[in-house]
Amino acid sequence: xxxxxxxxxxxxxxxxxxxxxxxxxxxxxxxxxxxxxxxxxxxxxxxxxxxxxxxxxxxxxxxxxxxxxxxxxxxxxxxxxxxxxxxxxxxxxxxxxxxxxxxxxxxxxx
Amino acid sequence: xxxxxxxxxxxxxxxxxxxxxxxxxxxxxxxxxxxxxxxxxxxxxxxxxxxxxxxxxxxxxxxxxxxxxxxxxxxxxxxxxxxxxxxxxxxxxxxxxxxxxxxxxxxxxxxxxxxxxxxxxxxxxxxxxxxxxxxxxxxxxxxxxxxxxxxxxxxxxxxxxxxxxxxxxxxxxxxxxxxxxxxxxxxxxxxxxxxxxxxxxxxxxxxxxxxxxxxxxxxxxxxxxxxxxxxxxxxxxxxxxxxxxxxxxxxxxxxxxxxxxxxxxxxxxxxxxxxxxxxxxxxxxxxxxxxxxxxxxxxxxxxxxxxxxxxxxxxxxxxxxxxxxxxxxxxxxxxxxxxxxxxxxxxxxxxxxxxxxxxxx
Numbered sequence: 001x002x003x004x005x006x007x008x009x010x011x012x013x014x015x016x017x018x019x020x021x022x023x024x025x026x027x028x029x030x031x032x033x034x035x036x037x038x039x040x041x042x043x044x045x046x047x048x049x050x051x052x053x054x055x056x057x058x059x060x061x062x063x064x065x066x067x068x069x070x071x072x073x074x075x076x077x078x079x080x081x082x083x084x085x086x087x088x089x090x091x092x093x094x095x096x097x098x099x100x101x102x103x104x105x106x107x108x109x110x
Numbered sequence: 111x112x113x114x115x116x117x118x119x120x121x122x123x124x125x126x127x128x129x130x131x132x133x134x135x136x137x138x139x140x141x142x143x144x145x146x147x148x149x150x151x152x153x154x155x156x157x158x159x160x161x162x163x164x165x166x167x168x169x170x171x172x173x174x175x176x177x178x179x180x181x182x183x184x185x186x187x188x189x190x191x192x193x194x195x196x197x198x199x200x201x202x203x204x205x206x207x208x209x210x211x212x213x214x215x216x217x218x219x220x221x222x223x224x225x226x227x228x229x230x231x232x233x234x235x236x237x238x239x240x241x242x243x244x245x246x247x248x249x250x251x252x253x254x255x256x257x258x259x260x261x262x263x264x265x266x267x268x269x270x271x272x273x274x275x276x277x278x279x280x281x282x283x284x285x286x287x288x289x290x291x292x293x294x295x296x297x298x299x300x301x302x303x304x305x306x307x308x309x310x311x312x313x314x315x316x317x318x319x320x321x322x323x324x325x326x327x328x329x330x331x332x333x334x335x336x337x338x339x340x341x342x343x344x345x346x347x348x349x350x351x352x353x354x355x356x357x358x359x360x361x362x363x364x365x366x367x368x369x370x371x372x373x374x375x376x377x378x379x380x381x382x383x384x385x386x387x388x389x390x391x392x393x394x395x396x397x398x399x400x401x402x403x404x405x406x407x408x409x410x411x412x413x414x415x416x417x418x419x420x421x422x423x424x425x426x427x428x429x430x431x432x433x434x435x436x437x438x439x440x441x442x443x444x445x446x447x448x449x450x451x452x453x454x455x456x457x458x459x460x461x462x463x464x465x466x467x468x469x470x471x
Contacts, residue, residue: 021133088234109427
């Protein structure tokens with residue numbers, strides 16, 4: 001049998017949850033874990049395009065994210081301070097560091 | 111007294127649980143776009159569309175291409191959007207089924223679009239295609255167009271965002287055709303001819319050029335000086351009459367094409383200039399790029415600017431159906447407020463419907 005005090009605490013929590021749900025319904029957006037990871041990471045975002053043996057830094061991270069998302073699947077893989085490899089083709093690969101990957105994950109199309 | 115308080119607490123508990131369940135369901139329905147109102151029917155008879163019978167919302171929706179995901183199947187269909195763009199999938203079967211589902215009984219079929227350029231391709235799991243950089247002759251370019259067109263058509267695609275006619279590709283090294291402007295134009299022309307024999311429309315990109323060059327890492331808004339050579343392929347392809355769509359980039363340009371300090375895609379001057387000799391589709395590059403976003407105080411301003419500039423097809427790959435619906439409402443309000451002429455929207459929708467094979471009256 002739940003005591004009155006415990007039930008009161010549960011009700012207050014449920015009340016707060018209802019308010020949160022109402023706010024969310026009205027359009028409140030809660031920050032995601034990805035945003036926190038991105039904000040805490042002080043590295044510069046890096047995107048490297050590898051075509052065959054040639055590697056080029058892609059300065060436009062936004063475009064890099066979009067191409068990575070539409071063409072490929074990304075998986076955790078390490079190489080030269082880069083942490084993610086996106087690619088389905090052995091010849092063309094997109095490499096991202098964690099900062100860039102977390103940035104990509106925040107994009108509305110990811 | 112204590113028992114009475116406990117009884118009240120229990121009642122409150124049950125009311126709150128029911129309330130939370132209801133609110134959760136409403137939130138889920140909202141997130142899935144199920145609360146977005148369904149558009150009315152469109153008057154389509156024997157491939158003839160009555161434009162005046164379409165609401166302003168339906169017309170604006172026709173101008174929007176979104177990402178075609180299973181999760182957003184109902185909202186995209188209910189909004190009667192113009193097109194879906196497909197990202198990589200594991201098998202041909204999945205691509206095919208997704209497209210069939212979306213097109214099933216759609217009064218106006220979706221544009222089904224892809225970025226199949228050769229080395230850049232969402233079909234890497236299924237098949238490899240020749241990179242544009244390895245195509246040297248007109249015959250090879252034509253064959254590449256036919257091969258990619260056959261493949262796309264078989265899966266149900268009808269619009270490809272290729273070929274790239276940027277003169278130089280310093281980043282990917284494989285997306286541009288080799289050679290100088292004349293050779294690139296001829297190869298692109300042959301590719302388009304091959305692609306379009308398979309009933310898949312091609313898109314020359316990224317107008318007005320210089321999008322695949324290494325950029326200053328500290329600039330989010332990128333600028334480039336455009337020369338006569340950069341725009342040569344567009345003039346060539348338009349003159350030949352083969353190019354059905356041109357994609358405009360977010361680069362701020364000066365020189366031969368002057369975007370007057372704003373990204374090309376929102377420059378009325380750039381788009382009007384392009385429109386002078388070209389009556390095909392002007393397609394915006396995807397709009398969630400910092401180069402464009404940072405230019406505006408709000409996304410609403412950006413939405414209005416993209417439509418106002420004269421893009422016929424606007425790529426918005428936001429996964430949130432409510433945001434796409436909101437964009438349509440924002441643009442609708444701008445048209446109703448006189449900021450965007452309705453005649454311009456009508457002209458864009460006419461071009462879109464004609465590209466889809468309809469007659470517009």
